Amino acid sequence: MSSTDLPPSKLGTKEHWDDVYSHELANFAEIGDEGEVWFGEDSVEKMVDWALDNVSTDPAPYILEVGAGNGNLLFALCEAGYAPEKMCGVDYSADAVKLAQAIGRSKASSAAAESEGHEELPALAKADKITFAACDFLQEEVPRLEGMEGMEGQEFGPAVWNLVLDKGTFDAIALAGKDESGRAIADRYPARIGRVVKPGGMFLITSCNFTEDELRARFATSDTGLFFQ
């Protein structure tokens, strides 16, 4: 199935996600509920295991999650040993960013409190060092992190991320319908991913709307510069 075959739905609109995260942000403030984990904890575990098998933690890679929501995947990667200072989650919903930042602060202070009296701090004590930023990935630039360097001998470009992650974001964008020229909005997404992955870097995606073959056909193209491993 191509994204042009998927009928537009509210899940493809920013209004929907703003609404979702404004509720989740209020819930977190009220009762500490962190909100939805898309595709469940199993898929988080699977993505973290894949990362550990394929992307070394040393030297620490730069990791970007596109459409990070409440940040659950990046917190799990932080817990698994990836450096939080080198991780960034972007989302076009400002309340998603606020929620992920609030959860990061809360995880960091709980982890620090739990480890009082121990010599070593648990990884999550630095969960608040993950950068979460508002960005419409289809049209805006992802922020640079401190210490990032461009490719040698070239002007600093966007292709600086060793690992780029998508858990459910392409699925949402595939429901966004068409632009004024009649082109599916989702058709812009693979090339936007291709331009941020560092040469030699990886893109890992979990999707519920597309099969592996469909994802491969969309993302492993000469347009994106990505190939299937």
Ligand SMILES: C[S@@+](CC[C@H](N)C(=O)[O-])C[C@H]1O[C@@H](n2cnc3c(N)ncnc32)[C@H](O)[C@@H]1O
């Ligand atoms: C299905 S949710 C997944 C959230 C998160 N990845 C998770 O696994 O919990 C899709 C996310 O994509 C975000 N999103 C959709 N279109 C986006 C865009 N153009 N730029 C940035 N984020 C976007 C939504 O705000 C939402 O947080």
